[in-house]
Amino acid sequence: MSFPPQWDDDRDGGVRVVRNRVALLQMPVTIDKSINIRTAREYVLRGRNHGAEMCVLPEVHLFDVSVPGGIHFMESETLTMGDLGATYFDVLSSARNDEDVEVGGGEEDHVGGGLGRIGVGICYDIRFPEYALLLTQVHECRVLIYPGAFNLTTGPAHWELLQRARAVDGQCFVLTASPARMPPPPPPHEDMKYPHYSAWGHSSVVSPWGDVIATCDEGPAVVIADLDMNLVSQMRAAIPTMMQKRTPLHVACDHDVPAPLVQALLSAWPEGAERIGTSQMNPLHITCSSPNASVDVVRTLLAGCQDPSMITGTKDGDGDTPLHAACRIAAPNNVLETLVQANPTPITWKDYEGLNPLTRLWVRYFVLVGENIIANIKQPILAWEKSLLLLQVMVENKGREGQNQAASFRAVHAASSVDCPRCLTRIAMVISPQQLLMRDELNRLPIHIAAAAPVYCVHDLRGEGFIEEAYIDDDHQQRAARSRMKEPQSKYEEPSIIDILLSGEPAAARERDPNGQLPLHLVIMRGKAWEDGVKALAEAFPYALTTPDNKTNLYLFMLAASVGRSRGDCTSRARSSSYVS
Incomplete structure (x- = not known):
């Protein structure tokens, strides 16, 4: 049961702290259902009188219910302000006599409340870390509740150990409520259908750090604890394990599975497309980083996700968007085209080395081929075709920003106006030398465009280092990432764009x-x-x-x-x- 949260006057770093008070009701359980219900009501009132926002009842099902079809287990209920919030059955344990007992289960459950999302498990479920991780990572639960009834054999050996393990794994609070241990009933109940069960007790609250912050012994008790939910955020930020794991969708994309399998995974969990994993990469990053990048998988991810602009605009640990990642491996043209159609904005974004996607593409080709790619070019090559696509999107972006009117695309003019590798301007001149003296719709030559454009930094395409000037116009995220970058190893110089244009046509x-x-x-x-x-x-x-x-x-x-x-x-x-x- 849950009630309004209690505000605390304490402040953490100038931020007001809300401490959510919970009560674990370690109540005695008998074979009489009416007595159990009356006892539960009394214990809930005791928890409420202590200012608890939420009361957790123990696992209670040790009584026979004569209903058509046999025994039915309704293991737990989560109540919010007197309403049924969720009904949950033991997922991972099975009944001893399947022909006599109907058992729920088969899917995870969680419920919202004043403490955020709360995951619910029953007793035996606490032994399975996968289930807890499903609740904390997929459903983003910050509190896990396990009503349980460990016995006198498993209790002292595993009860606290498992609670602390689930708390550390999920970086969350773990609440466990056990029935109180009661002496066996006197005769004539010795011959009852269900023998007396001795529960371990020791209901406990465990913090995200794995500390037991509140507990009791085996007798009847109400355990009170104040949960500072800021601890969950602090723990997850300090040790970001949730950002360093891969979901099935990450693994599928890493193994270049066919698009129908990716579609099946997305249908089951659309949010998986936005999930960050190892190296802060989402599934689209992984697909675009593959030498076998598939346009069908890219289209499937974009169509099946909740927000295409989010997954195409996410930066990984290197500051790469999926477009940067695709340019790193020179992905097929249709992959690049699909990405820029979904979100053209990242075309001008810089990674943590100060490179936009077009420059990143040419770093790859320059490393593979060297100066020969410039000196010996006689006709359009694969690199040029990819570059034209990206170059055109960059120019269109400038037009949308009001810097250009709609105009026909000319490679030399475009390369003279945007931040691109200077070797690209030289190749454009070789392929289209007539454009050096060709005026655009605004009556400008490439030399006029270059003269009025900013001076963009020089990038060392050889991959031997990069220069500090690359960060003249950086945003705050890139400035913050400088400390992670290697020091410049050599001073790399190239002729200016104007020098390059005049080398092709001095008369300009x-x-x-x-x-x-x-x-x-x-x-x-x-x-x-x-x-x-x-x-x-x-x-x-x-x-x-x-x-x-x-x-x-x-x-x-x-x-x-x-x-x-x-x-x-x-x-x-x-x-x-x-x-x-």
Whole structure:
């Protein structure tokens, strides 16, 4: 039975603490049902008088009930405010004479209450850790209740041991209520159908740490305990075993099972698709990390889960979303396409090494093939096809953010505008060199787009380290993860995007944008450094140094000064002035 919770004035770290008081009713049990009911009512009132929010009755069924069909076991009831909250039968034990006894069971049970979700077992069920883990991990129960009646043989050997084991396994409170041990009844009851049963007693409350915080001996008693439910959260956060285990769905995805089997598991438990396991990976992470990644399994997981955006946006222990994981192993195009269609947002997210999915894809190819993948490319390759898909989604995301109008997709223009590996820009130029002097719907060349874009960090695709500049625009989660990362091993440099574009078409340096501005004026207004394209543009078109900006009518040195020290680079201004003199 349950009653309203009791508030405590104690505070834990400035947070008000609620202590839920429970009462275990170790009541005497007789062969007379009416006496048992009367005794139970008295003990419930005693528990209530002690301020208990919930009263737990013991296992009581040692009396014969003459009903059609034989004996029926109604092992326990959980009552909430006078209503029937749940009815539960012993799941794991079996009756001695199946032909005479009808036994319930076959599925786990739990009920909600003031203490959160409460799992219910009966006596013998406490011996099975799998059942307890099902209640705590799948149903997220924070309290397990086991009304039981261990005897004088199993009681002293196993009663407390099993309670503490289930509490530590489930990182939860465990409550056990036993009948009181009573002397045998006097004659003439010696010849009754059911012989006298001596229960062990010792009803107890065990904390998530495995401590027995309240108990009694074998006689009649009411055990009172205050449960601080914050201890459950603290225990599960300090020792996150629930985040480090795998469900059957995790195992199935790890073994590349067919989609129908995944569908069957999801039908039984849709929440399993969102469950985090080893390395903080959900089943979609595992599928996308497999060299045999199946688009059918990916589609099944997305269709069968409760929230596709949640499972596609979850980061694992490396900061990878499922899209990152798929790019790590260069998953098939249809897998990548399915993921970005389900949730395009993670396309720009960075993992804990500062890499977005597109860059992660090219780390793999660069490690496998090296510079030859860039130097010897003559036609589209598999890596390029995957890159085009991701690149297009990145550009579409920028459009949704209001940074671009709807426009035809052009690879060189796209690679010049988003955070992608610089080798990708070089490959796009080899495949589509005509785009270097091709204007988009906004009348811009790739050089104009690159000049106005932010300076994205350089990533060492060789996998030999990564640079601190990768974290200039990081979010707080990535900053918090820096301490887990290895130190840079070497300084890795690449030409800027502007240098790369000018190497393919130097004449682009003299082309004006829709506002009549030259690329050199654009990079100065963006405050870019000498090595970020200023030098390359000055060398490609020196005339721009002595040409006033069409928008501001300022000469280059004046334009650089107007930008200010906070945005501009002093060396850029000084070096550009030397070109004029």
